[in-house]
Amino acid sequence: MAENDFRLEERLTAWHIGIALGALFLGSWFGPLQVLEHIGIDLYGKLAPGIKSYYQGLSLHGVLNALVWTTFFITGFLTFCAVHSLKMKLRYPWVNILGLVLMVAGLLMAAAPLLLNAATVLYTFYPPLKANPFFYIGLTLVVVGSWLTGFGLYFTLAGWRKAHPGARTPLIAFGSVLTMVMWQIASLGIAAEMLFLLIPWSLGMVQGTDPLLARTLFWFTGHPIVYFWLLPAYVSWYGMLPKQAGGKLFSDPLARLAFWLFLVLSIPVGLHHQFTDPGISPTWKALHAILTYAVTFPSLLTAFTVIASLELGGRARGGKGLFGWIRKLPWKDPSFSAQAVAMLIFALGGVGGIINASYSVNLVVHNTLWIVGHFHLTLGTAVTLSFIGITYWLVPRLAGKELWSLRAARIQVWLWLIGMLPFSLSHHFLGLRFGVPRRTMLGASPYLSPEWNPLLILAALGGLLLWASLLLYFFVVVGTVFGSRKLAQPAEMPVAEALRDARETPAWLDSWRPWLVATIILILLSYGPPLIDLVRSADLSSPGLRVW
Amino acid sequence: MSGFRVDPYEKGWMLASAAILLLFLLAVAASAFYGFSLPGHEGRVAPGRSAVEPPFANPLVVERGPGRYEAYLRAQVWAFVPNEIRVPAGSTVTFYLTSPDVQHGFLIERTNVNVMVVPGQVSKITSRFDEPGEYRFLCQEYCGLAHHVMFGKVVVEPRS
Numbered sequence: 001m002a003e004n005d006f007r008l009e010e011r012l013t014a015w016h017i018g019i020a021l022g023a024l025f026l027g028s029w030f031g032p033l034q035v036l037e038h039i040g041i042d043l044y045g046k047l048a049p050g051i052k053s054y055y056q057g058l059s060l061h062g063v064l065n066a067l068v069w070t071t072f073f074i075t076g077f078l079t080f081c082a083v084h085s086l087k088m089k090l091r092y093p094w095v096n097i098l099g100l101v102l103m104v105a106g107l108l109m110a111a112a113p114l115l116l117n118a119a120t121v122l123y124t125f126y127p128p129l130k131a132n133p134f135f136y137i138g139l140t141l142v143v144v145g146s147w148l149t150g151f152g153l154y155f156t157l158a159g160w161r162k163a164h165p166g167a168r169t170p171l172i173a174f175g176s177v178l179t180m181v182m183w184q185i186a187s188l189g190i191a192a193e194m195l196f197l198l199i200p201w202s203l204g205m206v207q208g209t210d211p212l213l214a215r216t217l218f219w220f221t222g223h224p225i226v227y228f229w230l231l232p233a234y235v236s237w238y239g240m241l242p243k244q245a246g247g248k249l250f251s252d253p254l255a256r257l258a259f260w261l262f263l264v265l266s267i268p269v270g271l272h273h274q275f276t277d278p279g280i281s282p283t284w285k286a287l288h289a290i291l292t293y294a295v296t297f298p299s300l301l302t303a304f305t306v307i308a309s310l311e312l313g314g315r316a317r318g319g320k321g322l323f324g325w326i327r328k329l330p331w332k333d334p335s336f337s338a339q340a341v342a343m344l345i346f347a348l349g350g351v352g353g354i355i356n357a358s359y360s361v362n363l364v365v366h367n368t369l370w371i372v373g374h375f376h377l378t379l380g381t382a383v384t385l386s387f388i389g390i391t392y393w394l395v396p397r398l399a400g401k402e403l404w405s406l407r408a409a410r411i412q413v414w415l416w417l418i419g420m421l422p423f424s425l426s427h428h429f430l431g432l433r434f435g436v437p438r439r440t441m442l443g444a445s446p447y448l449s450p451e452w453n454p455l456l457i458l459a460a461l462g463g464l465l466l467w468a469s470l471l472l473y474f475f476v477v478v479g480t481v482f483g484s485r486k487l488a489q490p491a492e493m494p495v496a497e498a499l500r501d502a503r504e505t506p507a508w509l510d511s512w513r514p515w516l517v518a519t520i521i522l523i524l525l526s527y528g529p530p531l532i533d534l535v536r537s538a539d540l541s542s543p544g545l546r547v548w
Numbered sequence: 549m550s551g552f553r554v555d556p557y558e559k560g561w562m563l564a565s566a567a568i569l570l571l572f573l574l575a576v577a578a579s580a581f582y583g584f585s586l587p588g589h590e591g592r593v594a595p596g597r598s599a600v601e602p603p604f605a606n607p608l609v610v611e612r613g614p615g616r617y618e619a620y621l622r623a624q625v626w627a628f629v630p631n632e633i634r635v636p637a638g639s640t641v642t643f644y645l646t647s648p649d650v651q652h653g654f655l656i657e658r659t660n661v662n663v664m665v666v667p668g669q670v671s672k673i674t675s676r677f678d679e680p681g682e683y684r685f686l687c688q689e690y691c692g693l694a695h696h697v698m699f700g701k702v703v704v705e706p707r708s
């Protein structure tokens with residue numbers, strides 16, 4: 001297929017990713033402000049009257065870095081993945097264009113109250129903290145826009161399957177579409193929360209709301225959203241990284257099995273965020289704890305398959321011995337090293353995740369800085385650093401330019417690792433050992449203990465290194481887009497071959513119906529009874545409050 | 549269902565992964581066996597009523613038996629009422645909390661007490677205090693502009 005056949009798709013991708021990077025850039029500025037505040041250096045006064053409080057900054061940090069950066073990057077990247085993997089243009093491009101328009105409109109709508117201190121409700125927006133209605137409507141439009149992107153990809157895949165009867169869907173397209181399907185089912189919770197509770201309430205159509213019902217609908221989406229963030233990284237780890245390492249995908253069928261298990265198991269686990277909530281039966285919490293353990297399994301499977309694939313690469317490049325192949329991996333390629341470091345860190349994050357899910361143990365760490373340490377390993381590194389690694393080939397591809405300063409990109413990756421380890425480990429320890437609460441302006445709190453200080457200082461140093469790493473990253477991106485030389489050859493999407501013929505993959509691993517049915521049944525079993533209980537006893541009597 | 553070839557090492561890894569997860573699960577099940585339980589349905593209070601109706605209107609500590617106390621607290625913007633609870637060492641205290649306004653949290657340092665406080669709901673959690681001393685409790689959920697000043701303490705007095 002000729003080069004410019006995907007011009008429209010690539011322009012769409014570029015818009016998505018450009019906006020995502022803008023959000024990451026703006027949101028990241030609050031990171032150092034927060035860690036510095038914790039050690040007594042309060043710089044918020046310098047931001048007045050633009051930013052009015054620590055908590056307004058924290059709301060921006062969370063919404064921009066956890067919600068906007070991820071959603072826009074993912075919708076853009078997966079569109080690119082699907083069309084290039086299927087070698088087929090979008091079947092109805094207007095669906096995807098409309099999706100982008102809705103997402104941008106929603107983003108602007110939500111940004112206004114955030115910037116005006118009218119939505120200082122953090123990115124979990126738990127009622128009865130009541131934000132300006134534009135905040136809720138804007139976020140809802142972003143979600144609906146992302147659904148349209150998903151539909152655009154389904155129509156395209158359906159067209160491909162019709163044209164290729166009996167053929168296995170290429171793995172990258174399969175993983176991309178599956179991610180969007182999982183997200184659409186998962187985000188029904190937040191959509192229901194917005195449409196039935198928060199939007200009518202914030203508009204004054206109803207007087208009160210039920211905070212526990214709202215929390216439960218939020219976490220219906222709030223846990224699978226982390227798989228929505230993670231699965232695009234898995235698409236790259238399975239489908240692209242083995243190629244970048246000079247190897248092959250160790251097992252195509254097991255890669256698909258892992259994706260299917262994520263579809264089935266990502267959603268019926270959300271109550272593990274509500275172990276400490278009143279008004280929800282411990283029985284249902286226990287079921288969700290068990291299912292959370294189950295969803296760990298496909299990640300463990302991924303660890304084997306991906307590392308085995310990289311080993312094939314290291315050996316093909318001349319690596320010998322039990323561990324000698326590791327040294328032969330292409331560590332000088334920042335796209336590879338970023339994703340390899342992300343995987344390494346994800347192993348730590350996964351262990352912490354099992355602890356969080358562990359029913360009783362969760363009490364020790366719930367809502368402490370441990371959690372902040374945890375999701376900076378998972379979302380903040382496994383996902384974000386993987387996406388950064390992907391942009392090291394994708395931005396040159398989209399811009400048609402050479403990567404600006406390979407050396408800066410290489411340094412950026414290791415700087416991230418060196419910053420993240422102290423940042424995250426000290427947060428974990430502060431939560432575990434001292435029960436230091438998260439989302440708290442610690443520097444101004446009367447209960448700040450001197451014994452927390454050494455770890456808070458370590459966290460601040462780590463945070464500053466992370467911020468430096470991110471600034472370096474933006475120099476590389478901006479330099480690539482505006483200052484670099486034109487690429488002689490267009491950069492290609494790396495596509496890993498499977499070690500064995502993908503035709504060996506049985507048909508049941510490429511067939512949607514049974515897996516979708518299992519997904520829905522498991523959701524009904526795990527969420528049906530507790531949600532029915534909450535809806536039947538719903539008490540819409542909490543008036544909204546603006547206490548910031 | 550047609551199968552596919554799985555590398556023997558990968559098969560071993562999958563079995564080991566499943567076994568480890570099962571082991572963790574058994575450990576969690578054991579904690580339930582030893583009497584651990586998470587908060588559940590402990591009753592409801594309309595947010596508008598909690599400040600005017602007992603037992604949360606005048607929150608207090610009640611002795612229910614030798615060394616057994618019940619403490620009723622309101623978590624509200626931005627204080628716990630009461631913000632100091634005194635019990636003798638060796639006491640078992642069951643805390644009941646509710647919120648008349650926004651969501652809060654209740655975490656007592658150096659204990660396993662950690663629970664969400666949600667308007668409309670009553671949260672219940674129990675802990676034993678053997679060592680005399682001060683155990684600070686603090687709000688662990690963002691509840692507005694001065695969230696970080698919301699704390700109190702359990703003072704465990706030595707037995708005379």
